[in-house]
Amino acid sequence: MKLQDKVSQIKGVGGKRAALLHTLGVETVDDLLHLLPRRYEDRRALCPIMAAPEDTPVLVSGKVIAKRQGISTRGRKVPLRVVVQDSSANLELLFFNSRYIDGLLVTGQSYTFYGKISINAGRRQMVHPEFHHLGDRDDFRGILPVYPLTEGLTQQMMRKLQREAAGAADEAAEWLPDSIVRQHKLCSPSYALRNIHFPQDERQIREARYRMIFEELLVLQTGLLYIKRGRNRLERGIVVPEKLSVQDFLSALPFALTDGQQRVWHEVEGDLSSPRPMNRLVQGDVGSGKTVVAELAMYKTVKAGYQAVMMAPTELLAKQHYASLKRDLEPLGLEVGLLCSSMKSKEKEEVLARLSAGQIDVLTGTHAIIQPGVEFKALGLVITDEQHRFGVNQRTMLAEKGDEPNVLVMTATPIPRTLAVILYGDLDISVIDTMPKGRRPVRTFLRYDDARGKIYDFVETQVGQGRQCYVVAPLIEESESLDLRSAEELYEEIKAGHPRLRTGLVHGNMKQEEKDAVMEAFAAGRLDVLVSTVVIEVGIDVPNATVMVIENCERFGLAQLHQLRGRVGRGEHQSYCILICGHESKLAEQRNQIMVSTDNGFVIAEEDLKLRGPGEIFGTRQHGLPELDISDLVRHADILASVRTVAAEILAADPLLAENKALRQRVKKMFGENISLKL
Secondary structure, X not given: OOOOOEHHHOOOOOXXXXXXXXXXXXXXXXXXXXXXXXXXXXXXXXXXXXXXXXXXXXXXXXXXXXXXXXXXXXXXXXXXXXXXXXXXXXXEEEEOOOOOHHHHOOOOOEEXXXXXXXXXXXXXEEEOOEEEEOOOOOOOOEEEEEOOOOOOOOHHHHHHHHHHHHHHHHHOOOOOOHHHHHHOOOOOXXXXXXXXXXXOOHHHHHHHHHHHHHHHHXXXXXXXXXXXXXXXXXXXXXXXXXXXXXXXHXXXXXXXXXXXXXXXXXXXXXXXXXXXXXXXXXXXXXXXXXXXXXXXXXXXXXXXXXXXXXXXXXXXXHHHHHHHHHHHHHHHOOOEEEEOOOOOHHHHHHHHHHHHOOOXXXXXXXXXXXXXXXXXXXXXXXXXXXXXXXXXXXXXXXXXXXXXXXXXXXXXXXXXXXXXXXXXXXXXXXXXXXXXXOOOXXXXXXXXXXXXXXXXXXXXXXXXXXXXXXXXXXXXXXXXXXXXXXXXXXXXXXXXXXXXXXXEEEOOOOOHHHHHHHHHHHHOOOOOEEEEOHHHOOOOOOXXXXXXXXXXXXXXXXXXXXXXXXXXXXXXXXXXXXXXXXXXXXXXXXXXXXXXXXOOHHHHHHHHHHHHOHXXXXXXHHHOOOOOOOOOOOOOXXXXXXXXXXXXXXXXXXXXXXXXXXXXXXXXXXXXXXXXXXX
């Protein structure tokens, strides 16, 4: 069997099973071998029933000494009860809705059982264990792999297929240079493929995983560095002369730039005057002043004779940018335009005509900006705001509206530098790590259900002082399966219990124009309380809002809680964030304590990564980052650092990967259509 053979060549794979494997991305034998275990079950040693720990997967063996098949009555599910015995104790097995198992477990015969033991009414029980006849060849003992599956495939089936495919692993040839293999003590690809699936001990797992993590991260880093170097080699970027002064803009500001803003502006200004196109990410916590840096870049670009564009993820945010850009730039002689999908055709046509004629200097808008027919006369600067809401392709499509324009990417989602280097490996990174003077930190409190009455009394007090409040819920409407507060339930509850509060409701199922109307009413002060799902996480700036109440805070990640908290604390008044915890858990408690103890977004992001890992926090597809099979960008940070050095050395010696053809092919396969590789 060959690695490139179709998976249907494997014994036991017919058309139906091949279709199931296809849903897992498996087409060839090589694909199957690279469908890696998520974890392992250690079934090497039998444990006496009496000594087996509770709630921990364990392997025991015993003889069946009794069985009782219950009879269903009044719709109740009565389990099959099987009593097994070893030399130390008895164990009761429970199987629900599994009459066929009665015939598989024969009284007087011995079996091995794998599952978790619990104590119920003094009896040791195991519910739905996996079992095998003692002595059968299917009595798998050892370290067993656990694979990602799809409906219709079982772990037993997958292990059998992997054993059938294992012989092809010997065909896997070494593709890394000998010097790298020796320096980093890597096992061979064939050894890794064999032992990643059916290792004999922990050492083989470590060796196999290390090899596969190393090569996966090497391919990722090589691709990202290739893109970045390719962009850096471009010498036909738009140059904004350094001598052009922005002092009149700075003089018009009602405040001085913070140290962080000044440092980042100097980095951006240096990029603008460079012959290569700028590709820079500006990170900054909510309220750190990223927009002023963007306005400086726009102002200087327009003074040099070019146009600038800023794309925002929501129409409301685009309109807010439009208002602030008009306020800050039009007094200095710049023409500002807006382009959104909801605009009437005649309005759009007028904007497009003025844009292509060069009569609009700065354009802001939503995804409508990247549609066909939007043409600039001389686009020099592209800015995307809240970049985590866009994919790399959308950023690229916007940049293609000009001739290698400068690109500035902004995000208020703090990303630890290690992860930012990966997510935005094709960008230079700047961080605004200071906040404007006089900005008060938001006071954060953790409360439970029994305090809800006092919380809403406090909301009434704040509204009585002229302030406004957000209330955020994890669900839109009530759920029978989840004991959670819904936005609709809270809206009705507040309206009934606090009729003096002018309360509005906004959620993701509403039409965009309906959402915008409610949020604009809140922004204009016509509503006191805005009840919402997380649609307000990004996209509304109301300096008068001083209270953020987050119901069922345990349902949100740390980064999301921090983003929601950032909706308040934008004005001169003291602001408050109240976390209402509905269900306590160890993870929820850790998150809550972090939120109460710090308002530093980067500290929170680091802690969020430790608690949840990058996969849950950042949808890699929306960033254009390839999916990773085995690597963890946080846990494997040490490997990541050494791999980045290796990738840089390879590209320095072989910029087009002409001598490293296998690596070149892997880069092309990994990145696919997500990122344009000119290989």
